[in-house]
Amino acid sequence: MSVELIPAPRAVEGATGAVVPLGHGTTLWAGPGTERTERWLRATLGQALGLPLRPGPPDAPDAVRLLLDDSLAPEAYRLAAVAGRGVEIRGGGPAGVFWGAQTLRQLIGPEAFRRAPLRRDPAPGVPAQVVEDAPRFRWRGLLLDVARHFMPKEGVLRYLDLMAAHKLNVLHLHLTDDQGWRIEIERYPKLTEIASWRTRTKFGHRASPLWDGKPHGGYYTQDDIREIVAYAAERHISVVPEIDVPGHSQAAIAAYPELGNTDVVDTTALSVWDTWGISANVLAPTDTTLRFYEGVFEEVLELFPADAAEFSAFVHVGGDECRKEQWTESVTAKTRIADLGLAGEDELQSWFIGHFDAWLAARGRRLIGWDEILEGGLAPGAAVSSWRGYAGGIAAARAGHDVVMCPEQYVYLDHRQAPGEDEPVPIGFVRTLEDVYRFEPVPQGLTEAEARHVLGTQANVWTEVLEDTARVDYQAFPRLAAFAEVAWSPLPAPAERDYADFERRMTAHYRRLDALGVAYRPPTGPRPWQKRPGVPGRPIEGPPPNR
Numbered sequence: 001m002s003v004e005l006i007p008a009p010r011a012v013e014g015a016t017g018a019v020v021p022l023g024h025g026t027t028l029w030a031g032p033g034t035e036r037t038e039r040w041l042r043a044t045l046g047q048a049l050g051l052p053l054r055p056g057p058p059d060a061p062d063a064v065r066l067l068l069d070d071s072l073a074p075e076a077y078r079l080a081a082v083a084g085r086g087v088e089i090r091g092g093g094p095a096g097v098f099w100g101a102q103t104l105r106q107l108i109g110p111e112a113f114r115r116a117p118l119r120r121d122p123a124p125g126v127p128a129q130v131v132e133d134a135p136r137f138r139w140r141g142l143l144l145d146v147a148r149h150f151m152p153k154e155g156v157l158r159y160l161d162l163m164a165a166h167k168l169n170v171l172h173l174h175l176t177d178d179q180g181w182r183i184e185i186e187r188y189p190k191l192t193e194i195a196s197w198r199t200r201t202k203f204g205h206r207a208s209p210l211w212d213g214k215p216h217g218g219y220y221t222q223d224d225i226r227e228i229v230a231y232a233a234e235r236h237i238s239v240v241p242e243i244d245v246p247g248h249s250q251a252a253i254a255a256y257p258e259l260g261n262t263d264v265v266d267t268t269a270l271s272v273w274d275t276w277g278i279s280a281n282v283l284a285p286t287d288t289t290l291r292f293y294e295g296v297f298e299e300v301l302e303l304f305p306a307d308a309a310e311f312s313a314f315v316h317v318g319g320d321e322c323r324k325e326q327w328t329e330s331v332t333a334k335t336r337i338a339d340l341g342l343a344g345e346d347e348l349q350s351w352f353i354g355h356f357d358a359w360l361a362a363r364g365r366r367l368i369g370w371d372e373i374l375e376g377g378l379a380p381g382a383a384v385s386s387w388r389g390y391a392g393g394i395a396a397a398r399a400g401h402d403v404v405m406c407p408e409q410y411v412y413l414d415h416r417q418a419p420g421e422d423e424p425v426p427i428g429f430v431r432t433l434e435d436v437y438r439f440e441p442v443p444q445g446l447t448e449a450e451a452r453h454v455l456g457t458q459a460n461v462w463t464e465v466l467e468d469t470a471r472v473d474y475q476a477f478p479r480l481a482a483f484a485e486v487a488w489s490p491l492p493a494p495a496e497r498d499y500a501d502f503e504r505r506m507t508a509h510y511r512r513l514d515a516l517g518v519a520y521r522p523p524t525g526p527r528p529w530q531k532r533p534g535v536p537g538r539p540i541e542g543p544p545p546n547r
Contacts, residue, residue: 027056350376
């Protein structure tokens, strides 16, 4: 494909070398339903190129025209740049128009990704051609773990812009864990007074002897969350909050000790965890705990309205890696197991998740959790994030549950990008840019009906060893660009994908990332300041790159 677009579009026609110029006389006409893209074009492209993009008639010869076309699928678009007729973007829905505008930005060039005009000759323009495009998957997600290392609000807004530039449409915001609570809940102020910060932080993998002795913390006020959700919705991105239950909850227990297994441990002595791994301090299966988290979720639902964007009805409850030692010793837990007629602690966890599944469903919302929630049965409307490989997603799809494929062996972007000692804090499986490009979200062996339950796919960025935004950038990019193409484009089977063509297009895309100020990993390896010499990681041998 001659056009250097990422993700690759379905079809490009008529690329002749002619250019449709953009100048101070270029007008912008927006049909009904395209107002969000109209605002984005004026604010983003207008600022980058120094163009007013004033309103004008749709038949102006140098206009940019936006309109809906119900003959297209909701996220599909058709961009036509024709000399003497301007640029027209048709979308099957408002989101389709917006994705077409992202393609327009790439076609103009790297200068369209800056925040002020470069004032270079020649004036900016759009190559004359027709681009027809539509996504392969509806759910094209990115998880940001802001619980382990807090990312201030401005960083989250920046990542929403980066997602939009790559046509990703779901931000999974991991807000709570053992190491921190990041969302203001007004009825429970200690969650931000106590649970939102820790006194020190393990530097590197949990086996590292190194510590950062500086207190670490932060949280989003409720108005911050409202701003994030609104900013995302303007970009047709759903924000799915994750509030972990019943494991990964030590920070909450440190703030409210009654949430823990008080008949087993002195929960009043607990603090927010300062190291990595899986804490044994899990929520007690009591009515007190249920009522507390119902109160949390009541405020969460208000902050994340179901109609903000396509997948905004989903609420993630975690449900993974819940250690059972305390429940095994707890008389309270044993009594609850007996009263409910359960077989043991595993079914107790299933009961816990089932309670919130029903609670959320009664309020018109959908529960989603990590694939452990399948154990013990799951209500029909719940969905599954398959992280422990493909098996959980296969089991969920065969049981009729919707699935988001995010297996750690393939799309955990905190994992190292190359073998050797140069990678900063090397952990996890080696997953190169090419490995991610050859990831296939739909598992083998599913029937056509079962495969329809695969809503899409998601890349996960966990931040135990990512202490700041520059480290997040390094781990996410350029692999997130490859992932975006996997999620959007109709690629052939992994072994048949043209990685050489992707690398060629990435040469142009690096210039866009440079313009955006993304601290990506260069193809030749980390820059000196991107390394973390002497900070130990934990390399893991992985399975073959693809199935």
